[in-house]
Ligand code: GUN
């Protein structure tokens with residue numbers, strides 16, 4: 001790029017990486033823009049184009065391109081010569097049978113999960129009794145209290161736990177879970193300290209993920225009876241304290257050991273909502289159930305005691321579910337089938353709900369509903385088959401086991417070094433009587449993975465200090481003296497520091513698991529870039545002298561064209577992802593280029609570096625240079641479909657595809673319609689640009705004369721949904737805002753780009769007032785910075801400038817609101833707010849450890865600064881030097897003190 005910002009002159013195009021650093025044509029900053037393609041290659045729109053000539057010249061470009069694009073409706077050239085389509089070409093109704101079979105793992109994303117191992121473990125962690133042969137008579141039923149101080153013995157306990165033989169450990173587990181003995185009884189019986197027994201039990205619970213999810217996504221560790229007891233206590237008096245509830249609870253259930261305030265609060269919340277003992281299925285589960293059995297009878301109490309019933313009588317039977325286990329019926333296949341068929345819809349629905357949402361075992365459901373176990377199992381199997389709950393493995397073979405069953409086999413394998421396959425199989429089948437059989441090859445396969453998976457298990461990480469995040473109600477909540485626990489990928493608890501000892505006892509972590517933040521540190525959610533062109537990173541900080549349409553033709557398309565070179569793609573994409581992570585961007589919605597291979601590389605790089613992202617292969621086939629365009633709708637859709645399938649084959653929980661029509665002017669109707677269809681077929685996110693500049697908006701009117709508005713173009717092509725992200729949206733009419741709101745579309749506000757290429761100042765207050773979801777985007781390289789912190793500041797500046805133009809009561813954005821847009825707002829825009837965006841319990845732990853006094857920091861802190869001052873100073877004057885650690889899904893992927901984490 002010419003450093004004076006002048007448009008480049010026409011010269012032979014030699015990419016700088018070919019020219020080499022010593023070459024005379026090698027630009028100073030290594031930017032391909034410095035060597036633009038000959039202007040003839042740019043179509044008729046040259047860098048000298050001025051705003052008033054943009055449309056005619058661009059229209060001529062359509063003529064130039066027409067012959068190369070047989071699918072283009074605009075083959076006649078100038079807009080006025082086009083046959084105006086009376087109606088947009090509406091895509092047909094969603095294809096019930098995908099043209100190409102979608103990967104089977106997809107439908108299960110939204111489907112109820114087959115609940116965790118061991119299947120026979122009930123909600124409180126106790127499996128129903130099974131004959132373990134443990135000698136019950138040896139138990140002291142009336143043991144006096146042991147005087148052991150469990151806390152003091154914690155350290156010893158870990159050592160002791162390690163010294164126990166596998167058979168001892170197995171015996172402890174058997175006695176506690178199968179024989180339902182208390183840890184005290186087991187300790188007595190086996191001559192071990194109670195703390196050792198408890199520790200083995202805790203580890204077992206953790207490993208078997210016994211803390212299961214309830215339907216509301218929260219973890220539940222209590223039996224229904226215990227929950228009910230807690231709730232009843234809370235109803236006794238208005239002013240009863242949680243501490244009192246806890247004390248009395250532990251008196252009633254001394255074997256429970258410890259209970260945290262979070263658990264009590266959660267239970268009381270559930271009680272207030274009338275959910276104790278009857279978790280209703282979450283919304284997303286209703287749909288498959290409806291498809292299977294027809295519409296639910298909403299708003300009407302069910303016959304009997306279905307899980308959605310408001311009838312508390314379910315509490316009683318549920319308690320008995322937990323405590324009794326009847327004999328296993330043996331029923332002939334014919335009988336099962338008959339029984340299954342004679343079940344009412346409501347009964348089947350209830351079975352599914354109890355099994356999938358309440359996490360009851362087959363046996364529990366059968367007992368509760370007075371049905372044969374085999375009947376229940378058969379209903380569950382049919383449901384699983386219908387919903388393809390059996391997922392494909394990465395090798396494409398059907399996976400016969402749920403993840404939890406697989407985990408259970410791994411645990412069995414790891415308990416005894418010389419265990420045989422046969423022994424493993426028998427043990428697994430005895431723990432899971434509802435599983436008919438399991439092949440040796442399946443066990444071998446799991447065994448192969450066992451070692452690496454075992455290593456991948458992470459213990460709890462605990463943070464103590466200050467946390468700042470946003471909620472629906474408040475743009476900034478500052479929590480001081482808190483303790484947060486992260487287990488695997490998710491936030492397990494967030495409590496007052498006073499609870500630390502209880503939490504240690506409950507979860508079994510020690511000081512070595514804890515990071516104590518210093519007074520200059522705090523933790524905030526990872527930032528979310530809702531709109532960034534990874535492929536424009538080479539142009540970051542250059543080439544901003546032209547307005548959008550000329551800028552695209554002159555700088556952007558030539559740069560993006562270089563990504564046909566996969567080596568270059570890897571070079572750039574590695575740098576941009578690293579830069580973003582350093583800047584604290586834990587999630588990004590990326591634009592790649594039109595190139596399939598290059599875009600796959602972007603997905604690989606993101607996956608390797610552990611970032612969370614939506615990745616788009618760009619679609620465009622007109623009004624762009626011949627050397628940089630897709631050649632037909634077929635090619636465009638074929639490549640995009642392959643791209644989607646490729647990303648899904650990675651099976652990363654963090655990386656997903658996003659369908660990416662560049663913007664309406666570069667995509668003819670049939671392409672837009674096909675992309676809409678493709679996105680719907682795969683349930684993908686969608687991203688594009690909308691109403692960025694006025695010349696662009698006018699141009700869209702000419703290109704799509706039938707459309708009510710620019711927004712209507714996308715809407716007519718089924719490109720607008722709650723999974724759609726539209727960048728800029730500066731020039732929206734009110735009707736367009738209503739449409740976007742109705743469809744649940746998210747807005748990527750890119751304030752740096754607003755100013756840098758002078759597209760206009762987006763009035764975010766207006767969009768927020770209309771209830772739109774708004775996040776921040778860097779729009780690199782339309783914006784010159786790849787940092788969301790920069791976007792946050794620029795958003796405030798844009799708002800300030802708008803306030804100068806408007807009347808006095810114009811509500812400027814506050815820094816707290818900008819902070820929310822950078823985190824929770826972004827999560828909402830990407831339709832990921834159920835997983836990320838803030839520090840709610842059970843969300844994925846995507847977070848930044850900020851240190852305002854980090855070495856070399858540009859933030860100046862003084863003794864009188866409050867914590868809010870420190871946070872605000874970081875937001876306004878901080879940078880990557882202050883981002884000490886970056887976590888994505890619980891993994892520390894960047895640490896300033898340990899530079900080799902990648
Ligand atoms: N509109 C279409 N393509 C682009 C792009 O690459 N950047 C921006 N800012 N706007 C666009």
Ligand code: FE
Pocket residue numbers: 531533689727779782
């Ligand atoms: Fe953009």
